[in-house]
Each structure stands twice: as structure tokens, then as C-alpha cells.
Amino acid sequence: MQSSQAGSHMIGREEELRALTDAYGLAVQSKPQAVVVAGEAGLGKTRLLREFLNGISGTARILSGQCVDLGPLATPYAPITAVLRDLAGETGLAGLLDLAGPGRDALSLLLPEAGMPEPGNSTANLVLEAVSTVLERAAEGRPTVVVVEDLHWADESTLAVLSFILRAFNGGQFLLVMSYRTDDVHRGHPLRAFLAEVERGRFAKNIQLGRLNREQVRQQLEAITAAPADYELVENVLSRSDGIPFFVEELAGLGACASTTELPSSLRDLLLARYERMDEPVQYFLRVIAAGGTCVPHALAEHAFDQVEDGFEASARLAQQANLITIDGDSYTFRHALLREAIHSDLLPGERTRFHTRYAQALENQDPARRDTAAIAYHWDAANVPDKTFKASIDAMGEAWRSFAYTTSARMGERALELWDSVSEPEQMAGMPRYRLMGRTAGAHNLAGDGERSLAVIRLAVRDPAATGPERARLLAAQATYLGINAKPGSEPLLREALELVPPGVDEKLRARLLNWLAARLMLSGRLEEAVAEASEALELATAIGNAEERSVAANLRGVSRIGSGDIAGGREDVEAAEHLAEGHGQALLRFRVNYSDALNLLGLYDESIEVAEAGIERARQLGVARTSGAILSSNAVDPLFARGDWARASALLERNLQLSPPSSFHGYLIRSKIWLTLWGGDVAGAEGLFRRWESLLRELAAVEMQSRLHFAALRAELAWAGGELDRAWEEVLFVLGPDFRPLPGYDLPLLALAARVLAARRRAGTQPAMAQPAGDDESRLRAVLARDSFWPTHAAWAALFDAELGGRLGTGDDPAAWHRSEGLAAALPAHLRHYIGLRAGEAELAAGRRMEAAAALRAAVDGAEALGARLVAGLGRDFAARAGLSLDGPRHRPNTDELTEREHQVLALVADGLTNRQIGERLFISAKTASVHVSAIMRKLGASSRTEAAACLLARK
Structure with a gap:
């Protein structure tokens, strides 16, 4: 100091x-x-x-x-x-x-x-x-x-x-x-x-900072006393101060301290030594200031000082001259917090009550706009006045909530609950029953991120017999929400019980909200038809009462669930309607953009998914929330950016959003993307390490969300496959054949393709499947699941990859034609798989004895993977080429580059029918921009200068 x-x-x-x-x-x-x-x-x-x-x-x-x-x-x-x-x-x-x-x-x-x-x-x-x-x-x-x-x-x-x-x-x-x-x-x-x-x-x-050594203590003593410090003085001060500069200073300030017998015997004595040398009026002033805190405004201190006013100023001046306090603007500050603590602990019980009471009263008399309710609660608590502490705690709880200081709000609520039975008429003073105070306290804990405490308090509130009807329903819904947020099961039965307490005609707004919450839980658990039914009822009810926000949420949930169930056009219509209904309702609009961008990504509409997310990010920037709400939307842009092939941009967004510590579920999604990127980026050991670190969070999400369960199985299987543990990989992918599996096409199609990859690898390794049935039965069962998803826009691409993985006479993926068919549809797949397919096509070409074609395919796959950042694919390609004795130093192009892909044939047929790029996109479930790219490629390959000429080329070929 x-x-x-x-x-x-x-x-x-x-x-x-x-x-x-x-x-x-x-x-x-x-x-x-x-x-x-x-x-x-x-x-x-x-x-x-x-x-x-x-x-x-x-x-x-x-x-x-x-x-x-x-x-x-x-x-x-x-x-x-x-x-x-x-x-x-x-x-x-x-x-x-x-x-x-x-x-x-x-x-x-x-x-x-x-x-x-x-x-x-x-x-x-x-x-x-x-x-x-x-x-x-x-x-x-x-x-x-x-x-x-x-x-x-x-x-x-x-x-x-x-x-x-x-x-x-x-x-x-x-x-x-x-x-x-x-x-x-x-x-x-x-x-x-x-x-x-x-x-x-x-x-x-x-x-x-470390303590001073002997030489530094000597230097400090000499700087303070302006005189040489002899050996005995230095040793005595070093021994008593332990090299702590403040204590060296205090000891030097005591004057004659050459012998140990003249030094204070304890730290407390040392801290109080200079204070005790002052006259009683000054000591009294310091005790008043100590009750106010380390730094006390003059007006507050003057109000708390209950002796002669002239004595206040005189004592303040003497305390400053004695170097016990400093003047900081219009406030009195103790030279060191330790000194304040020692004086405060020395207060007599009557003084403690009197001083803190006067501080509390002074704070209550301040301008309401600048009144510090938390400090008022502190002083009444220190004065041991339960009624006043209780009321101040309730006020401070509300004020902290309004300023989003949720931890403080929760603590104030806990303090009020502790005092509930110690005050008279607590319900009247609080303006609410105990169960509602417990509910608000639990809500503050939840928003502060203390999931366990929020659940503990809300359970107590639910058990309060005074909570009945809609009030109990709200508490049950809150408990269900906190369970979901903390990735714990049990939300659905609580929400159903809450709905029973709010029958039609009782509280329609609450009922609509409960129905939406239930629909959301059902959607996340993969029970899509049930989710559609509950969201439809919520939509009908919210429409009847004119609640646009709940209508938006209901349309959003129903739309996403309908998309997953197969009604893609109807689902998109619902979700797009949710956007208009959400105007003016920030949370509903955020929910729309998050859900819709995710749905578009799963449909393979990567460009549109990114557009929706980026529109939300821009809106968040305009509202000044780019680093909070905008971060959640940014996280939804990560996966489609990876899928489209913008790995550098996706990686930057991923790292940025991880640094901003989003809510736990979004954090889990981002961590999953980080592990995936690390794996396909070529660092298998690093990906394994990240997975082990975050496995508990990912497992918790998987326990309450079917989409996360499917991602969890895929991630574990890919890690095992990359590490050569095919048995473990097989165990993971078999989830799609288990009793707990619920189909979500956008999520299970990638897992089915991965299952085919692992099955083919096990066949090549000569390993029998872990299940009792023959391998052929496993394949047929996987194909049955694959067939159920045939309505999904990207099904053809995933099915072609599945067929290629298990193609050939032995079902091990050695049919070049199957891989080339997969290449023709690979534009609908994530970018890294396009190069993986090229790699497998090269392997199949070699198996067919076509070394030149194999080398060309491998060369293109390795080059493309390197450019993308998919070093796992590049490494696999180089290793295979080295084992096969193939050179990758030849010309960097693929054969037959002028042949139209299967997708381009589809686009050309629609061009010949006179469809615009937008109409082509709607027909093929791709964006208009992607359709335009396909048309440009077709015209280049055919040498056509117009769409009409391209259509004529098609007729000529027929």
C-alpha cells in the first residue's frame, strides 16, 4: 500500500x-x-x-x-x-x-x-x-x-x-x-x-508476488527510516514479518523495535498496535468506518457516526495523519483491508448492531435510483435484525434478477428462505408464498448455471402442499425444464402431470406453453409423431388466444418434427410461418433460426442453412448481441460450413464459439464438432483425448436427445474405426438395430453409411460380426433401416455410399462402378466424404487391376483432402499408395472429367423441361445457387452456350 x-x-x-x-x-x-x-x-x-x-x-x-x-x-x-x-x-x-x-x-x-x-x-x-x-x-x-x-x-x-x-x-x-x-x-x-x-x-x-528476502527487508527498513538498519533489527523484523512488506512497514512504524520483546506477539496485535495508540475518539471513528467497509463514502460514514460532528472531522484528520486511512475522492479508505478486518472484528456486540443499523438506514434513505439493496441486506444482517434482513433480501433478490445478476439473486432468495420461519408474517412481507419464493430462487440458480442447486430447490417447492393447480403446474414445468437443461431424464412425466393440473379453459396461455415444452421434449427424444400432435394442439390453442409467441414456437416445433417424419414440404411451410410469428419476440426468433438452420443442414441444403444462420448472426450484430445470442447461431453455421467444404471458416467459428462458453447443450454440440474436426484433420490420438475429456457431457446429452444419441454412436464408432478397433466400432453402429433406436433420417443416414464402412472393414479383416446372425443378416437388417429413410432428399447419395461400401463379389467395397456411382451423387454429402469416396474408388480400381486409374483417383483424393484439411483421408491415401507401389506424382487430374454425374443428368433433364434454377432447386431439394452451379458445369462439359443448346444436347444423346 x-x-x-x-x-x-x-x-x-x-x-x-x-x-x-x-x-x-x-x-x-x-x-x-x-x-x-x-x-x-x-x-x-x-x-x-x-x-x-x-x-x-x-x-x-x-x-x-x-x-x-x-x-x-x-x-x-x-x-x-x-x-x-x-x-x-x-x-x-x-x-x-x-x-x-x-x-x-x-x-x-x-x-x-x-x-x-x-x-x-x-x-x-x-x-x-x-x-x-x-x-x-x-x-x-x-x-x-x-x-x-x-x-x-x-x-x-x-x-x-x-x-x-x-x-x-x-x-x-x-x-x-x-x-x-x-x-x-x-x-x-x-x-x-x-x-x-x-x-x-x-x-x-x-x-x-512473493515475500521479501533478508536483503529486501533491510532495503525497505532503510527506505522507511532513512537510516542504516543493523543486523539485529533486520533479523527481528524479518522473523516477525515473514517478509511481508505491509508487516515490515507496520513494525517499522512502531518505533523502537530493536528487540523481540518489544514486538507485538500476534498478527492481530500487530494490526491493532498503531490503532490502539490513538485517542479514543479516533478509535471510535475508525470502528464506525470499519463497519462501513474498506472504502466508505463520507455521507454514509457521517450518518453512521453518532457522536459530536466536530469530533468526526477531527478524528478523520488524525486517522489520516497517522496513516491508518487515506482519502479517496469523497470516501475514506483503510490503508490495508487487513487493518479494517482487525478493527471490525474488535467491535463490541452493541457497537456492531448500532453501526450497521445506521448504515442500513442511511442506505435506505438514498435516492431510490441508486439505492444498493444488497448492501442494505448485508448491514441489516450484520446488525442481526431478521425482519429487516428478510425484507431487504427480497428486494435485493428482485433487483439482482432484473440486472441478470442471477447468482446474487439466488443467494438473496436462499437468505430469505433461511429467515422465513424467524420473521412475522413472511408471506405478506415477501409478497408471495414460500413455494413461489423457492421457485424463483431455483430459477435464479438455473440461470446462474448451478443446475444441481436449481433442481434441489425446485423439488422442495414442488413438495410444498400449498402449491396446487396452475401454481403447482408451473413448478413441475420448471423442474422438467431444469432436468432437460442439465441433460437429466424425467421431464416428460412432469410435463404430463402439469398438463393434468391445467385442463382446457383454466389457463390457456400456460397450457399452450406446457404443450410446447412437451412437444420439444418429444421431438428431442425422437418421438416425432407425438411431438407433431402436441405441437398442433399448442398451435391451435395459441391461435385461439392470440398469443403470437407461443404460436411461433408451436409452428416451429411442429414443422421440424414434420420434416423428420417425412412431410418435408409441410414442415418447411410450418417453420417458415414460425419466422413471421416470431417478429418482436426475441427468444422465439432465435429458436426459429436455430431449428430451421439445423433442419436445412440435415436436408443437405448447406447453402440455405448457412444463409439462415448468417441472417440471424447479422440481426444479432444489429441488436448488439453478436457475442451472446449470435454465438448460438454461429454454432449452427459450423456443421453446414464443414459439410460445404469451408473448413477454414468453420474452424474459426468453432474456436470462437467455444471461447464464449455457450449454454451446456450448445457447448456439447460444439465439442462434438471439435472432436470430429480433430479426427478427420488427422490427429486420431488428439481426438481420442478430447473425447475422453468431454465424454460425460456428451453421454448426458445422448441420454435425453435421440439426435445426440445417434451422433454419440457415430463419433465413438468413427474414433474406433480410425484407431483400428473394428469390434468396438461395430458395437457402436449396431445402435441402429437396437430397441432404443428411433429413426431421424438426417442423423441416422450417416450412421448407416458408417455401419456399412465398418462391416466392410470387418469382412476384409476376416472378423465375424459380434452378433449371432450371419453377416448377411446384419446387412439385410441395415438395408431395411436404410429403406425406411427413402423419402429423405439426401437418401440417394447416402444409399449409393452404403452400396459402394458393401459392393463387389465379397461385399467388401471392391466394385469400382459402385464407387463411381457414389461419386456422381457425392455433392449432397459432406465435403470430406467426397474425397473419402475418391480414395475408396482408387482402392477398388486397383483391386480390378487398373493401376493407372487407381493412381489418378488416389492422387485426386489426396490433393482434394489436403486442400480441404481432411488429413486423415490424405494420410490413408498415401499409405495405401505406398503399400500398392503407386506413384502419386503424376498429372493432377481425374479421368473422364467431361462425363456428366448422375446429379447433373437429373439437372439437365429438368433444364430440358424448361425449369428455372429456383424450380430445379425446389424439385431436387437443393438451393437455387447449387442448381446454378450444376447448370454451369453441365454447359461447360457439353460445350453449350445456352440452356436451350444444353437441352438440345440431351435430345441428341437420346
Whole structure:
């Protein structure tokens, strides 16, 4: 800490100061940096930061915020609000709001002086985005340093903002510096998870302060006393201080401390030694300030001080002169938090109650727009006034919820529940029955990401006998939702029980919502016909009551379920209607774009899928939520980008979205894509390692979602196949023949093709299938499942691949013609399989004795796979060529390049019928752009200059 005794020269921190300066240098080059300064209490973290900031104060904008020691009732976002107010002091409030752009409404939740959000505006999840955007834009034109001290006291909402900044910051001259006290971060402390994330993601540099050695203690003593320090003094101070600079300073400040007998016998005595030398009026002043916190505004301290007013100012001046406090603007700050803690712990019971009561009253009398309800609850709690604490906790819970500080909201709710039986008329004071308070507390836990606690609290609420009818239905629905979010089974029976409690005519809006929730669970579990029925009832009901949002959700769910059931045209009509109904309803619109882009991807309409997702991403950017809601939509663009062949762009999106830590289910989907990319990128061992790390999350998703179960089986089977474990791969793909399998064509067609790949590989290896039936029966059963999906637009392409895998006399994939037929339809398949098919075609050509054709096919497959990034295919191709003695150094082209593919024959026939590109796309379930590409290729191959000439070529061929 800076003090009059500390001297002008900082001792023993040269290397740490240099690390901070280096980080600032990189930030000035528009390479955003973050630094965490850690150390025990008293090691000089604040002194180091002040030394650093003094050195850059002439060039940088410095914004500071300090976390407050209010225990579990800490005010949400307190240091973030302080940082924003610092910035507003420079730019003006209007300038600050301009920096926030579309996120200004969310910013007003942290700065009440900015005005209330506009009615109807949804600001959920925008606080993180708004703060990050403001700081990023502020750092565009001037180096900006944000300092947040004492993270060990930070609330989870503050940590969430800092975590988001670390992961989302894109540019600007920005440096974030944070500090915390290591000895206060115990096992289970919320800061541990934040620090683990920071370290794991390498988002910040770590500076760990150590204790001073003997020579450094000597230098500090001499700097303080301006006199040589003899051996005995140095040894005594080193022994008592353990090399902690603050304690060295305190010991030196006691005066004659040459002998150990004159030194305080304990840490507490040391901390209080200088305090106890003051006259009683000054001590009383310090006790009042200690009850207020580490940093106390003058107005609050003056209100809490219940003695002569002249005594207040005189005592404050004497305390400052004694270097016990400093004046920070209009606030009194203890020179060190340890000193404040020691004085506060020394309060008599009557003083504790009196001082905290007066602070609570002073805070209650503040302007309502800036009233800190969490601090009020803290002071009433410290004063041991249950009724007041209960009411303040209820108020703080609501306020924290409205500002999306869900962890604080949950803690306030828990505190109120603990006091429920200790206060008179709790239901009247809370404005709600106990079960509703438990439901809201569970909801806050859920939104804060504490799934286990949300389930524990909601179960208690459901068991409350006072909860009946629609109220109980809402609690059951919440429990079902939390089970689904946390990938746990049991949602469906809860929702059905809830529906029984809300029969037709009781609460139609709630019933429509319950029906939609049930339809969603049924859809995810693969029970599509049931999902269509429930969504249809929800749609009819929502239409009758004029609820556009529930109508949109119902149309969306019904449409996606109808598509999966085979009614593709009707399903697309439903889903597209959902988009219009969702206007003005942010969550419904997000749901539409997520579901529709996924459905288009499964239909093989990769271009359209990307267009829908990108339209959502652009809308999210316009609304200022590109890094939150936009991230979820970005994640839905990843798979179609991979499928289309844009691997570089898909990889960049994937990594970006993983850094933003989306909700658990989306995180699971992204991790699955990451494992898949690692595998097909050629790092089989790395993919196995990633899978082991995230297997529990993927398994949990697979337990509640049929689509995830099919993906899970495919991923495990591909990993086993790539690792040469064919028996294990076979066990995985047999899921499609098991009793738990429910067909979802877009998901099970790839798994069926993989099953054929594994079966062929087992035949080549001479391994009998693990099941008792002959291999031929396994194949026929797989074909029966394949035939059930014949209505799916991409079925022909997947079926051709299936046939090629099991083609040839021995059913091992050695029929070149089958592979060439598959090549002709491969445009409908993901890009990596197109090169895999080329590889297998080359293998089959060699088996047929055509070495030249084999070499050409392998060469093209290897080149294409390398260009794409599918190094697994390229490696397999090179290995096969080496074993076969084939050279891959010949001409880089495939034979028969002017032959029309099967798909191009289909397109040409429709061109001859006079159809436009759009009509061709609708007929073949491809985009108009893809149809245009096919037409251009046909005209090039036929040498035709017009569509009419191309059609004439077709007639001539006939």
C-alpha cells in the first residue's frame, strides 16, 4: 500500500513491474492483454499497481473498480459499475451510451442514472455484451487500462463479466489488470472456477508476488527510516514479518523495535498496535468506518457516526495523519483491508448492531435510483435484525434478477428462505408464498448455471402442499425444464402431470406453453409423431388466444418434427410461418433460426442453412448481441460450413464459439464438432483425448436427445474405426438395430453409411460380426433401416455410399462402378466424404487391376483432402499408395472429367423441361445457387452456350 512511510522506492518488485509494463506495451499495439496479480495479504499488490499506473498515467485512460467485502450478500457488478462511472466521467453519460450502441438498455441496468430500459425491450443476457462492447470501443482510439482489485470478494456476476471480456475481446488498445488475495481463496471459493478458466484458456498472464528476502527487508527498513538498519533489527523484523512488506512497514512504524520483546506477539496485535495508540475518539471513528467497509463514502460514514460532528472531522484528520486511512475522492479508505478486518472484528456486540443499523438506514434513505439493496441486506444482517434482513433480501433478490445478476439473486432468495420461519408474517412481507419464493430462487440458480442447486430447490417447492393447480403446474414445468437443461431424464412425466393440473379453459396461455415444452421434449427424444400432435394442439390453442409467441414456437416445433417424419414440404411451410410469428419476440426468433438452420443442414441444403444462420448472426450484430445470442447461431453455421467444404471458416467459428462458453447443450454440440474436426484433420490420438475429456457431457446429452444419441454412436464408432478397433466400432453402429433406436433420417443416414464402412472393414479383416446372425443378416437388417429413410432428399447419395461400401463379389467395397456411382451423387454429402469416396474408388480400381486409374483417383483424393484439411483421408491415401507401389506424382487430374454425374443428368433433364434454377432447386431439394452451379458445369462439359443448346444436347444423346 502507498503510505507516508513506504518511501518513494518500491522494494523487490522490479520484475513484476516490468511484466506489467510489457503487457501494456503489447496492448498499445492493439493486442489486448490481461494480467492477474496474485499474492498473500500485505505483499504489496496495490502498491505495485499504483506504481505501474503512475508510470502510464500520462498516456493511458485508467478505469478502476474495487470489489467490496460484503460476504455472500455482495452487491452485484459493483466494480464494473465503478469502471463504467469512471468512463462516464470522461466521456459524459451520453458518450458512454453511444459507445454501448444497441446495448444501452442493458447498460442502464448497471447505471440507473442512464434511465430505465425502453418498455418491451428484452435485455436478457445483454449485460456481458454491453460492457464488453463499451470497453472495446473506448479502447479503439486511446490505450485503456481497466483495474479490478480484490477479486476474492467479487460476486459471480462480476466474474461473469470479466470472464466474458477475457474470452470475447477482439481488438483495441486494451489492458485488463486484476488482483486477488491468495490466502482468502479457499477450497470451493467461487473465484477458483474463474481462475481455472483463465489459466486453462491462457487468457491472462499471471504475476505471483512473493515475500521479501533478508536483503529486501533491510532495503525497505532503510527506505522507511532513512537510516542504516543493523543486523539485529533486520533479523527481528524479518522473523516477525515473514517478509511481508505491509508487516515490515507496520513494525517499522512502531518505533523502537530493536528487540523481540518489544514486538507485538500476534498478527492481530500487530494490526491493532498503531490503532490502539490513538485517542479514543479516533478509535471510535475508525470502528464506525470499519463497519462501513474498506472504502466508505463520507455521507454514509457521517450518518453512521453518532457522536459530536466536530469530533468526526477531527478524528478523520488524525486517522489520516497517522496513516491508518487515506482519502479517496469523497470516501475514506483503510490503508490495508487487513487493518479494517482487525478493527471490525474488535467491535463490541452493541457497537456492531448500532453501526450497521445506521448504515442500513442511511442506505435506505438514498435516492431510490441508486439505492444498493444488497448492501442494505448485508448491514441489516450484520446488525442481526431478521425482519429487516428478510425484507431487504427480497428486494435485493428482485433487483439482482432484473440486472441478470442471477447468482446474487439466488443467494438473496436462499437468505430469505433461511429467515422465513424467524420473521412475522413472511408471506405478506415477501409478497408471495414460500413455494413461489423457492421457485424463483431455483430459477435464479438455473440461470446462474448451478443446475444441481436449481433442481434441489425446485423439488422442495414442488413438495410444498400449498402449491396446487396452475401454481403447482408451473413448478413441475420448471423442474422438467431444469432436468432437460442439465441433460437429466424425467421431464416428460412432469410435463404430463402439469398438463393434468391445467385442463382446457383454466389457463390457456400456460397450457399452450406446457404443450410446447412437451412437444420439444418429444421431438428431442425422437418421438416425432407425438411431438407433431402436441405441437398442433399448442398451435391451435395459441391461435385461439392470440398469443403470437407461443404460436411461433408451436409452428416451429411442429414443422421440424414434420420434416423428420417425412412431410418435408409441410414442415418447411410450418417453420417458415414460425419466422413471421416470431417478429418482436426475441427468444422465439432465435429458436426459429436455430431449428430451421439445423433442419436445412440435415436436408443437405448447406447453402440455405448457412444463409439462415448468417441472417440471424447479422440481426444479432444489429441488436448488439453478436457475442451472446449470435454465438448460438454461429454454432449452427459450423456443421453446414464443414459439410460445404469451408473448413477454414468453420474452424474459426468453432474456436470462437467455444471461447464464449455457450449454454451446456450448445457447448456439447460444439465439442462434438471439435472432436470430429480433430479426427478427420488427422490427429486420431488428439481426438481420442478430447473425447475422453468431454465424454460425460456428451453421454448426458445422448441420454435425453435421440439426435445426440445417434451422433454419440457415430463419433465413438468413427474414433474406433480410425484407431483400428473394428469390434468396438461395430458395437457402436449396431445402435441402429437396437430397441432404443428411433429413426431421424438426417442423423441416422450417416450412421448407416458408417455401419456399412465398418462391416466392410470387418469382412476384409476376416472378423465375424459380434452378433449371432450371419453377416448377411446384419446387412439385410441395415438395408431395411436404410429403406425406411427413402423419402429423405439426401437418401440417394447416402444409399449409393452404403452400396459402394458393401459392393463387389465379397461385399467388401471392391466394385469400382459402385464407387463411381457414389461419386456422381457425392455433392449432397459432406465435403470430406467426397474425397473419402475418391480414395475408396482408387482402392477398388486397383483391386480390378487398373493401376493407372487407381493412381489418378488416389492422387485426386489426396490433393482434394489436403486442400480441404481432411488429413486423415490424405494420410490413408498415401499409405495405401505406398503399400500398392503407386506413384502419386503424376498429372493432377481425374479421368473422364467431361462425363456428366448422375446429379447433373437429373439437372439437365429438368433444364430440358424448361425449369428455372429456383424450380430445379425446389424439385431436387437443393438451393437455387447449387442448381446454378450444376447448370454451369453441365454447359461447360457439353460445350453449350445456352440452356436451350444444353437441352438440345440431351435430345441428341437420346
